[in-house]
Amino acid sequence: MKPRSGDWAVTIDFLQEAASLSNSSNGKNDLQTEADRSAQRCILASLSQQFPEVTIIGEEGPSFCEVPSDWVVTDSDPEVLKMACPAYLQNIDDKDVVIWVDPLDGTSEYTQGLLEHVTVLIGVAVGDRAVGGVIHQPYYNYKRQREGGEVEEMGRTLWGIVGGGVGGFVPTSAPEGCRILTTTRSHSTPVVQAALDALQPDEVIRVGGAGHKVMMLIEGKAHAYVFASKGCKKWDTCAPEAVLIATGGRLTDLHGDSYKYHKDIPHPNTGGVLATGRGQDHDWYLAKLPDAVRQALV
Numbered sequence: 001m002k003p004r005s006g007d008w009a010v011t012i013d014f015l016q017e018a019a020s021l022s023n024s025s026n027g028k029n030d031l032q033t034e035a036d037r038s039a040q041r042c043i044l045a046s047l048s049q050q051f052p053e054v055t056i057i058g059e060e061g062p063s064f065c066e067v068p069s070d071w072v073v074t075d076s077d078p079e080v081l082k083m084a085c086p087a088y089l090q091n092i093d094d095k096d097v098v099i100w101v102d103p104l105d106g107t108s109e110y111t112q113g114l115l116e117h118v119t120v121l122i123g124v125a126v127g128d129r130a131v132g133g134v135i136h137q138p139y140y141n142y143k144r145q146r147e148g149g150e151v152e153e154m155g156r157t158l159w160g161i162v163g164g165g166v167g168g169f170v171p172t173s174a175p176e177g178c179r180i181l182t183t184t185r186s187h188s189t190p191v192v193q194a195a196l197d198a199l200q201p202d203e204v205i206r207v208g209g210a211g212h213k214v215m216m217l218i219e220g221k222a223h224a225y226v227f228a229s230k231g232c233k234k235w236d237t238c239a240p241e242a243v244l245i246a247t248g249g250r251l252t253d254l255h256g257d258s259y260k261y262h263k264d265i266p267h268p269n270t271g272g273v274l275a276t277g278r279g280q281d282h283d284w285y286l287a288k289l290p291d292a293v294r295q296a297l298v
């Protein structure tokens, strides 16, 4: 089935229908759709044309095929260009830069029609560190619009530069006096659950996508994102980590160590993910995790 141009619902059906199973590095079946592949080709072609010396690593592997010329995006956001570049980023060598691309984060939810869980993640690392990130939420307000509601914007783009600023959202702290955790909706295991239980939450919000879960932290809807699993990869966390740090939050593995994002690092985040919003005591969460959970993530 070919999508008719201009008909969004049909286009989404077409892209979801092309879902196939690809084998992830941990041997579990991992979904990939035509949307994952097309978005990655568009992003990799656009970035590599503008930044030929930079290493770009995409979830769906290297992309060698031609893309239509109107898929290549080379314009910049004038508002971001007006910002002062932080001093530590002013004299960097392109060869030290790695861009981690997750063309569609939350594929499992995407195939189930939970479109607002989906984000596109573009993270920029310099040396070991995540320093900049874009979290694009293409279907923001999609549900409200389909239900006939008034919407000001369809889709939105959130970004952050560590030491530079953020845009596209209003950083908000989570409410005091309760503990709301967010975690996977589709990749839970007994260890994932044991970590959540140990933190004695008042509420656990299960949503798709690492980008979506970090959005919940920076917008004050959850206090911590806890995922005691080796399933996330560097392209899942680079952009969200940079945006989170830019708002005063933190992202580490479940041992408290920071992830490194240089080009030779193995892709899996084998120590799990603990991300906390600004104002949260990250070390408190680390200390509460049982040894058995930590031992499952070595």
Ligand SMILES: Nc1ncnc2c1ncn2[C@@H]1O[C@H](COP(=O)(O)O)[C@@H](OP(=O)(O)O)[C@H]1O
Pocket (backbone or CB within 6 Å): 024, 026, 028, 030, 059, 102, 104, 105, 106, 107, 108, 183, 184, 185, 186, 187, 207, 208, 209, 210, 229, 230, 231, 232, 233, 236
């Ligand atoms: N056990 C697992 N196997 C493969 N991928 C996993 C995984 N656990 C998490 N992930 C990946 O980590 C991201 C966040 O997962 P979740 O939505 O469950 O929190 C998803 O990225 P993608 O949707 O980009 O593949 C998902 O595929």
Ligand SMILES: [Mg+2]
Pocket (backbone or CB within 6 Å): 030, 031, 032, 059, 107
């Ligand atoms: Mg995937």
Ligand SMILES: [Mg+2]
Pocket (backbone or CB within 6 Å): 102, 104, 105, 106, 209, 210, 235, 236
């Ligand atoms: Mg992902």
Ligand SMILES: [Mg+2]
Pocket (backbone or CB within 6 Å): 036, 059, 102, 103, 104, 105, 106, 107
């Ligand atoms: Mg993905």
